[in-house]
Amino acid sequence: MSSDGSKARGGNCDTRLDKMDYLKFYNDINAQKQINKLAKKYKNKSVVIYGAGLMSYVLFENFDLSKLNITAVCDAKYKNESSETFFTHKTISPQELQETECNAILICLKEHEKIRQYIKYNLLVNTKNENIEVQRLLNIPLSFIIKQISG
Numbered sequence: 333m334s335s336d337g338s339k340a341r342g343g344n345c346d347t348r349l350d351k352m353d354y355l356k357f358y359n360d361i362n363a364q365k366q367i368n369k370l371a372k373k374y375k376n377k378s379v380v381i382y383g384a385g386l387m388s389y390v391l392f393e394n395f396d397l398s399k400l401n402i403t404a405v406c407d408a409k410y411k412n413e414s415s416e417t418f419f420t421h422k423t424i425s426p427q428e429l430q431e432t433e434c435n436a437i438l439i440c441l442k443e444h445e446k447i448r449q450y451i452k453y454n455l456l457v458n459t460k461n462e463n464i465e466v467q468r469l470l471n472i473p474l475s476f477i478i479k480q481i482s483g
Contacts, residue, residue, distance in 0.1 A: 354390040356469070364395050366470050370438065371399035378403040379437035381469065382411070382447060383427075384418045388440045391469075392419040403434050426451070430459040438469040 335344055379400055383390060383405035385401075391397070401402065405418040408426055416423045424432055452466045 350386055351390050355394055358391060358395065361470060361472055361476050363391065363470055366395055367395055368399065370469070374400065374436060377401060378433060379436045379438050380404045380406050380424070380429065380432060381421075381432045381440055382406045382429075382437050382451065383440040384423065385441070387442065388418070391440060394431070395481075396398055400438075404428075404432055406432075406437070426455060429455060430461060434461070434464060436465040436467065438467060440469040442466045 334453065364379075379402055381402055384405050388405065402421050404422045404424045405423045406426060406429055407418075410416060412428060413426050414423045414425065420454040426447045437451060439451075441447055448466050448468070456462050456464070456466075
């Protein structure tokens with residue numbers, strides 16, 4: 333059980349090392365600062381978080397996302413009209429993105445670009461959400477990449 337009373341979701345969620353690695357990564361890329369910036373960008377707008385695995389679990393468990401108006405968390409593991417929640421948020425299947433009221437979809441997955449392309453150019457084509465913004469939830473700053481390369 334997680335601190336919010338829901339079952340821990342996401343593949344290897346019980347491996348402490350993975351959780352700690354993601355937490356360190358999020359701290360290294362100033363995740364809270366990026367979340368706060370997104371909250372300002374999407375003030376008075378609704379967003380869906382795509383991805384309910386370990387990356388999202390660690391993010392929701394350790395950072396303040398309350399200023400983002402999160403209407404749902406989407407993941408392929410959820411079925412249509414799921415009654416499950418993810419840290420108190422409604423969960424939806426990818427197909428439900430076609431009709432879910434939102435202004436943006438923020439992706440929290442390692443394979444973010446592949447998923448972004450799928451959502452934007454396959455899933456949402458010819459739907460009411462065809463023109464909404466689909467982007468990565470957190471960006472990896474160039475300075476972080478350079479630091480990793482240089483050791």
